[in-house]
Amino acid sequence: MTSALELPPAVTARAPAKVNLELGVGPRRDDGYHDLATVYQAVGLHDDVTAAPADEWGCTVTGRDAGSVPTDEGNLALVAARLLAERSGARQPVHLSIHKQIPVAGGMAGGSADAAAALVACQELWSVAMERDELDRLAAEVGSDVPFLLHGGTAVGSGRGELVTPVLAQGTYHWVFVPVPGEGLSTPEVYAAFDARHEGRRVSEPTPGAEVMSAVRSGDPSALAAALSNDLQPDAVALQPRIGEIIGAALEFGALAAIVSGSGPTVAALASGQEAAIDLAVSLTASGAAEDVLRATGPVHGAQVLPTPRLT
Ligand code: ATP
Numbered sequence: 486m487t488s489a490l491e492l493p494p495a496v497t498a499r500a501p502a503k504v505n506l507e508l509g510v511g512p513r514r515d516d517g518y519h520d521l522a523t524v525y526q527a528v529g530l531h532d533d534v535t536a537a538p539a540d541e542w543g544c545t546v547t548g549r550d551a552g553s554v555p556t557d558e559g560n561l562a563l564v565a566a567r568l569l570a571e572r573s574g575a576r577q578p579v580h581l582s583i584h585k586q587i588p589v590a591g592g593m594a595g596g597s598a599d600a601a602a603a604l605v606a607c608q609e610l611w612s613v614a615m616e617r618d619e620l621d622r623l624a625a626e627v628g629s630d631v632p633f634l635l636h637g638g639t640a641v642g643s644g645r646g647e648l649v650t651p652v653l654a655q656g657t658y659h660w661v662f663v664p665v666p667g668e669g670l671s672t673p674e675v676y677a678a679f680d681a682r683h684e685g686r687r688v689s690e691p692t693p694g695a696e697v698m699s700a701v702r703s704g705d706p707s708a709l710a711a712a713l714s715n716d717l718q719p720d721a722v723a724l725q726p727r728i729g730e731i732i733g734a735a736l737e738f739g740a741l742a743a744i745v746s747g748s749g750p751t752v753a754a755l756a757s758g759q760e761a762a763i764d765l766a767v768s769l770t771a772s773g774a775a776e777d778v779l780r781a782t783g784p785v786h787g788a789q790v791l792p793t794p795r796l797t
Contacts, residue, residue: 495537496610500602500634500788501527502593502781504660504746504753506701506709509691510716513680518629518645522691524652524698525630527637528660528783532585532595533791534562534602536610539580542567547582550589553669554596565600565627566607572623575611588779590669592721592747593662594630601634601788609790621649637787639701641693654784656704658755659762661740662779663731663769665750670721675748678720691716710741710755721749728752734774738765 503525511520532548544563546554554560558567562581570576581603587595604624608615615623624631625647632649633642639654700708722729728745731752735743739761740754756762762780769775 495535496606496793497533497535497791498602498606498609498788499531499533499791500598500605501637501785502530502587502595502598503630503633504528504593504662504783505715506639506713507694507697508715508717508747509693510676510679510688511691512688513676514645519676519679520644520690521642521646522693523642523646524639524693524701525633525642525649526639526654526658526783527634527785527787529781529785530587530593530662530779532583532587532598532602534599534606535582536566536579536603536606537582538610539578542578542580544581544583546585548585549587551585553589554583554585560599561596561627562599562603565603565624565631568623568627569604569607569613570611573611573613573615575607575613577611579607579610588662588664588669588751590671591664591751592670592672592745592749593751594634594747597628597630598634598788600624600627600631604631604635605788605790633787635787638784643693652698652701654701654704656706657782658706658709658784659757659759660781660783661735661754661756661762661765661769662746662781663735663752663754663775664777664779665725665727665731665752666776670724670748670750672748675717675720675724678724679717682720706741706755706757713742713744713755715744715747717748718745721745725750731775734769734772735765738768738772738774740765
């Protein structure tokens, strides 16, 4: 039997945000989801989730946009932890402390990142041995982006995005993310606008583009810039015209390309290198075109446990 003293007091895991290098959207399915052909890249903006044994389930949120994140049973990290507990038989409740760096409701999958981090942290805390496939399936029940955030790197997402296949990618890409001030965009709202725009027209099944695949294999940011695409961009821009202005400003200040990240409203601008990314970030804020910018590189690892600090 394991004594209480041998149990880790808490486990912290870190998970990245994502950007969709390509987001091809198919017709609306009977279950309300859309078939997607997407290429994800995990980028170095992270949320940390600490799971600690507790008398009852709960969570607290600190950091960026913390006030707009639910702390009740609607929190995706808590949903994920409870589902893992149910499936693994580890019934000990945890308190999750979430520290956010990823903009909320920005199209960068922050909630899904927290779910991925919670799964990894709780798996370690409860010593749950689960096959990768099984964990992926459980993650997909929590949200379409969660399996990718467990994997990280660069990957193709199919189905509703939950079926993840790693892609051979070279090089490091330098991104400048511009969170659009004000309310975020709700993903269902953007998909509803996509459906309305295609009303009465046939939407074809999306297929991952060969162009983006060969671009990430080449490691050349200019090739990737030419291949970036997002079928939801017209809808996100129509809902929040400020997005279009920010994309225009990013291009004017030297971005190789700028697109809406996922369902938006965050704008993802690709720079040619580190110096160019710094220049772009400075120009966007100094000119007043953006209130706030976040720089990050990709690809990065998926969710992983952070080493526990040694007590001396
Ligand atoms: P996606 O692109 O995955 O649809 P997003 O990046 O646009 O999502 P999120 O930051 O994941 O947006 O948040 C979407 C909504 O999910 C928020 O408005 C919030 O109410 C809810 N939510 C639930 N749990 C979390 C969490 N841990 N962090 C952030 N938002 C959460």
